Amino acid sequence: MVVGLNPSSWPILAPRFDRKGSDPADLVIANARILTCNVSNPRASAVAVKDGRIAFVGGIKGVSDHVGPGTVVINGKGRILTPGFVDNHCHVLWIGGLTGLMTTELFFCESAEEIKEIVLRQAAEHPDSLMVLAQGWKPHVLPQGVSRLELLDSWIGDRAVALMSYMADGWVNSKMLELMEERNPAAFERLEPEKDDSGAYNGLLRQFHAFNPLDFVSIEELGKGAKEMMFQAMGRTLDEALSVGVTTMDDVQNYKAFIPLILEFRDRGGLDKVRARCGYYVPNTVLDDEDAFVEDLAWWKEVGESESDEHLVMGRSVKLYIDGVASNRTTLFFEPYADDPNEYGEAVWTQEGFDRVVEIVDSMDLQACTHCVGDAGINRVINTYERAYKLRPGRDQRHRADHCSGPTREDIERLGKLGVYAAMQPTHFFGDETVEKAYGLKRLQLFQPWRSMEKAGVEMSFGSDWCAGPINPVYGLLVAGTRMNYRFKRNWGPRERIEIEDAIRHWTLDSAKALKMEDDIGSIEVGKYGDMVLWNHNPLKLNSLWFLLTHRLELGAMEDFVDMTIVGGRPVYRQEGSGEQSTLG
Ligand SMILES: [Zn+2]
Structure with a gap:
């Protein structure tokens, strides 16, 4: 979740500095435990960012030269500050956008009945889309020895349905097979549709990770407002990442x-x-x-x-x-x-x-x-x-x-x-x-x-x-x-x-x-973008016995460990109730 950022509420350490630094920065974070990820200077306690890039990394003394009247100063309060994390492989734009049209709720279904319920709801909520799309189903929850094509056809026979598993297997109904074969046979073949012993398609596609609805239909055919829904979903995904x-x-x-x-x-x-x-x-x-x-x-x-x-x-x-x-x-x-x-x-x-x-x-x-x-x-x-x-x-x-x-x-x-x-x-x-x-x-x-x-x-x-x-x-x-x-x-x-x-x-x-981007990102180092994360937990302690004993070990239970995320020296996420908004100087 992203909280509105109100500059007037930024915590200020004003009394500690005389705000007459000769080289004022836009943002200073002081009093933090900084893991720089820069091997030649691994630890620091203060950092300054100017015009989006890091201008100083060091201690409280040196940083004061970067505090001018207009500098925003954040009190790190002894918390850990790391570089912004760089995800080397994800699908936040493409699949992130598709989640606007393709619910991910199948991941939480533990039976075919539950999957059916979500698919029918998805169909009802997107009445003008040529395709009913959903993703995340887990292969082991489906009944064995039942034709998946017939099963899906029995749920929805008159509209094309495509369901992607969480591992990107494809499961489609007869209407979808028809549509894909007719609109773009080459793209259809790339998805490697499986055939049963009699040579007929069985509704499964082996390379469904390459599924791109736009190979088969236009964005307009995905329903009214499909593009806006995709953009909103992309935005939500990126906000979650921040x-x-x-x-x-x-x-x-x-x-x-x-x-x-x-x-x-x-x-x-x-x-x-x-x-x-x-x-x-x-x-x-x-x-x-x-x-x-x-x-x-x-x-x-x-x-x-x-x-x-x-x-x-x-x-x-x-x-x-x-x-x-x-x-x-x-x-x-x-x-x-x-x-x-x-x-x-x-x-x-x-x-x-x-x-x-x-x-x-x-x-x-x-x-x-x-x-x-x-x-x-x-x-x-x-x-x-x-x-x-x-x-x-x-x-x-x-x-x-x-x-x-x-x-x-x-x-x-x-x-x-x-x-x-x-x-x-x-x-x-x-x-x-x-x-x-x-x-x-x-x-x-x-x-x-x-x-x-x-x-x-x-x-x-x-x-x-x-x-x-x-x-x-x-x-x-x-x-x-x-x-x-x-x-x-x-x-x-x-x-x-x-x-x-x-x-x-x-x-x-x-x-x-x-990503071949280490000149710009990846460490807290002078000259790189001011992309940083202020933590409220010490990530170095994640494998400590204390942590393992005192935290619920399950997915979804560790979503609030970040107090603030900063990109180019600009706070772009701040946790509600992190205390940042009440400690005004
Ligand atoms: Zn991948």
Whole structure:
């Protein structure tokens, strides 16, 4: 939640300073415990921001020179101040916008009946949309041995319905299959519709993470006011991120039809309080026409050059997939699934195909961010990046292995040696039992093996993968420091836990590096943007026995740990009742 910011209510430390500093700043925070995430100057107690950038980091004495009559001074009251968090991989704009049309409530449904109720309500609330959309369903709550197509058809037969699982499996009805096939067969095929033994579609789509409603319908066909609803939903998502200390987000996967909407949202001020980087989705069919692909990438770079500003970065990265998710058996393993000895998963690209597509991406100086989760999928990605680095050595491409959930021991070493960026999301520990069953407990001992990766010198960074996990970094920091999983148990590789302070660095400075933005963000350092978070809990204590004993360990119970979030020296979120408004000087 975002509280109105009234400058006249900012806490002032006026009496402590004579307000005659020779180099007055716009904002000074003093008397804080600052974790700068800058290795050459890790701790400080005061910081000054001028014209959006940090002008001073140090102690109370030095900062007084930056306090003039117009300087806003905030009393840190001994609380922790960190850099703004940088989410290395999330979907806050695209899916964030879609939540305006596509309720996320299915995540909380524990039976088919509950799902049905939400879907029928969603249909009633969006009577003029060509599609009834909802997301978040969990595969294990559906009855076994029942045709999902028939089940959904029996709920709604006369309108197209598309439901995305929380792991991005697709489940659609007959009307939706018809609509997709008719409007855009190529985009439909990319979603990999499943067929039953008789060759008929069964209503499931294996690559539904690539679902973009605008491939099939216009924004107007999604109902009256659809665009406004999307913009409002995007705004809500970004406000939620600010309320938990996330100031920069890499929305890794965007589609051509969506780019104009992002630009319009930005032009209307939608990104004024945050920073976002956008990646561009590359489907596995692009090699069918390499010239068109190269042209498309050139277009993407041009968009970046003409549109990027201090709140929005475009045209620098692309998003690829090498495998999928465990729930629909598309995670690619070397050894079979723990709950199915005949299943190894499947790849989106062959090694050769992936070599070629990355060679093209690399030759255009774009950064490849590739979804890879299974050990065999990760291995294929590393092989390709190794080849790309050999073909064009000495460049700073920072190709990324996104998620990088379960690398083999050998590949952990290779990631470090080759300098492949592992963009990881500790919040994936809050999946469900599908992951546990598919990986098996033995393989889970190397699930996101942070300690081993740190030892191997891997360039690791952290994020949320929202909406596949909570955007609040507190949960991920807790996982990093305890290895607690979705059951709040510690049986997934407890030896791979790491220091919380290192986890904070992975979520700030190291994520900034993964976004190639470390010159501007990621640490509290002179010259960078004044993006900071003032905490009311000490995040370094999240894994302490005291914390674990005195807090409710569940999702949703740790939403109020941030007192203030500051972007470019401007407070953009302040917690109600944090005391800030009553301590006027
Ligand atoms: Zn993702």
